[in-house]
Amino acid sequence: MQQDLEHLLEGQGLGVSILPGKGRCLFAASRDFYPGEVIMRQDPYVYVPGNSDGESRCDRCLCSGKLSKCSACQVAWYCGSSCQKSDWNMHRLECKALAMVDKDKRKFVTPSLRLMLKLYIRRRLQQDKVIPATVWDNHRLVEALVAHMSELEEKQLVLYAQMANLVNLILQWPDIDIREITESFSKLSCNAHTICDSELRPLGTGLYPVIAIINHSCAPNSVLVFDERTAVVRAVQHISKGSEVFISYIETAASTATRRKALKEQYFFDCLCIRCAKMGTPDDIKESAILEGYRCQDSRCFGFLLRDSENEEFMCQECGQARSKEEMGKIAGEEKDMLEEASTRSNHALSIFKKIENLQEELYHPFSVILLRTREKIIKILMDQEDWTEALGYCRLTISTYERAYPGFHPLLGLQYYTCGKIEWLLGESDDAIKSLSKAVDILRVTHRANSAFVNDLVSRLDEARAEAYYKLSQCT
Numbered sequence: 001m002q003q004d005l006e007h008l009l010e011g012q013g014l015g016v017s018i019l020p021g022k023g024r025c026l027f028a029a030s031r032d033f034y035p036g037e038v039i040m041r042q043d044p045y046v047y048v049p050g051n052s053d054g055e056s057r058c059d060r061c062l063c064s065g066k067l068s069k070c071s072a073c074q075v076a077w078y079c080g081s082s083c084q085k086s087d088w089n090m091h092r093l094e095c096k097a098l099a100m101v102d103k104d105k106r107k108f109v110t111p112s113l114r115l116m117l118k119l120y121i122r123r124r125l126q127q128d129k130v131i132p133a134t135v136w137d138n139h140r141l142v143e144a145l146v147a148h149m150s151e152l153e154e155k156q157l158v159l160y161a162q163m164a165n166l167v168n169l170i171l172q173w174p175d176i177d178i179r180e181i182t183e184s185f186s187k188l189s190c191n192a193h194t195i196c197d198s199e200l201r202p203l204g205t206g207l208y209p210v211i212a213i214i215n216h217s218c219a220p221n222s223v224l225v226f227d228e229r230t231a232v233v234r235a236v237q238h239i240s241k242g243s244e245v246f247i248s249y250i251e252t253a254a255s256t257a258t259r260r261k262a263l264k265e266q267y268f269f270d271c272l273c274i275r276c277a278k279m280g281t282p283d284d285i286k287e288s289a290i291l292e293g294y295r296c297q298d299s300r301c302f303g304f305l306l307r308d309s310e311n312e313e314f315m316c317q318e319c320g321q322a323r324s325k326e327e328m329g330k331i332a333g334e335e336k337d338m339l340e341e342a343s344t345r346s347n348h349a350l351s352i353f354k355k356i357e358n359l360q361e362e363l364y365h366p367f368s369v370i371l372l373r374t375r376e377k378i379i380k381i382l383m384d385q386e387d388w389t390e391a392l393g394y395c396r397l398t399i400s401t402y403e404r405a406y407p408g409f410h411p412l413l414g415l416q417y418y419t420c421g422k423i424e425w426l427l428g429e430s431d432d433a434i435k436s437l438s439k440a441v442d443i444l445r446v447t448h449r450a451n452s453a454f455v456n457d458l459v460s461r462l463d464e465a466r467a468e469a470y471y472k473l474s475q476c477t
């Protein structure tokens with residue numbers, strides 16, 4: 001199977017090699033790839049809807065809305081009989097097992113437990129030839145995934161072992177190996193991907209064992225997006241023949257220390273990508289201090305702050321002004337109180353987040369991602385309230401931070417231009433809408449499928465904005 005896979009990848013200009021300290025890696029073996037080109041696509045070996053937003057999703061197509069529960073197990077949801085029928089082969093064994101679980105214990109069957117149940121069910125169905133195994137879709141590929149068992153902390157190992165016991169209790173198969181399931185939980189943690197919609201909202205989790213060969217970089221040359229539940233890797237930079245293909249596993253808009261910590265904790269490696277290799281250099285110190293650090297006392301100064309040698313004050317590296325730790329600690333304390341209030345008084349969320357924003361404007365650098373996240377929350381609330389004028393003001397405020405934090409063909413930058421353009425168009429600001437939507441099209445045509453419903457919708461909005469601008473112009477002359 002492994003040789004067959006390599007043969008198949010070869011046909012697509014790709015190869016797999018092993019690098020010391022990294023394990024397997026995917027590289028452009030016999031050709032270059034250009035921005036927007038699909039490098040690889042794969043259907044999930046197994047996948048499960050998420051419940052991060054508290055909303056149920058169809059087990060088959062991951063849509064939300066009007067759904068019905070599977071009447072037998074009361075765990076799976078479907079949007080209609082077509083999805084339920086298509087899923088029956090996979091769900092049949094799971095349904096039987098879940099139906100045996102005590103009714104009030106079924107709520108403990110989390111998405112990660114279900115993903116594991118599905119993993120073992122799929123293996124059995126392929127072994128029994130109920131569903132076919134192919135070069136891209138077989139359990140051998142799952143066996144080859146890294147698990148990092150020896151690096152797991154005791155606490156994590158115990159948790160995975162407890163979850164493995166639950167899987168065993170639910171499936172009740174005589175030949176089940178609890179140690180192997182424990183290892184599989186660890187595999188899922190460092191190899192599974194969050195399935196997102198075109199606007200990068202999470203829908204579920206899937207395991208794509210060939211795509212899982214791709215290693216991480218904090219400045220990746222490709223991006224992982226989803227066409228429904230099919231994972232698609234697209235080049236966002238020119239990848240020359242012989243170069244490794246990278247995606248990002250984490251939020252890249254973070255300081256080097258934050259990124260490396262996240263990668264070490266979940267994926268057990270020390271990142272040496274081109275961004276991380278700069279750690280400790282003046283450029284990296286500056287970039288990290290801007291992304292997560294404090295602002296200068298002088299509101300007109302865009303300098304970044306570093307601690308002085310006595311660790312008493314923070315000095316602006318641009319104008320030399322100092323800020324005392326006490327003064328900043330006081331603002332940070334108020335910010336913390338407000339954040340707690342926001343979590344308890346959701347009906348006053350807008351006014352609380354605006355107060356948090358005010359405090360953060362005083363505290364953090366204008367390009368800080370901490371301030372950016374608060375503004376994103378405010379935009380979401382304002383859009384939910386259909387306060388388009390204020391939402392647009394906030395959206396525009398975020399654009400320069402997005403441009404800095406997500407350079408190049410980054411889907412998040414494209415999506416923020418799209419949001420801005422949609423609101424501008426809605427408010428009749430067609431000239432600005434044309435500018436924003438054009439920028440969105442330029443990026444999202446590369447990161448998403450050019451003729452997808454999503455990009456087509458974006459292009460038709462741009463056409464409408466252009467037609468409106470043309471009409472307005474013709475009225476003036």
Ligand SMILES: C[S@@+](CC[C@H](N)C(=O)[O-])C[C@H]1O[C@@H](n2cnc3c(N)ncnc32)[C@H](O)[C@@H]1O
Nearest residue numbers: 022023024146190191212213214215216267269
């Ligand atoms: C999804 S897998 C990627 C494929 C993996 N190299 C393999 O051999 O199967 C994730 C694991 O690959 C390794 N890895 C990924 N990116 C890396 C990088 N930039 N440097 C070192 N190791 C990396 C880590 O062990 C990580 O837990």
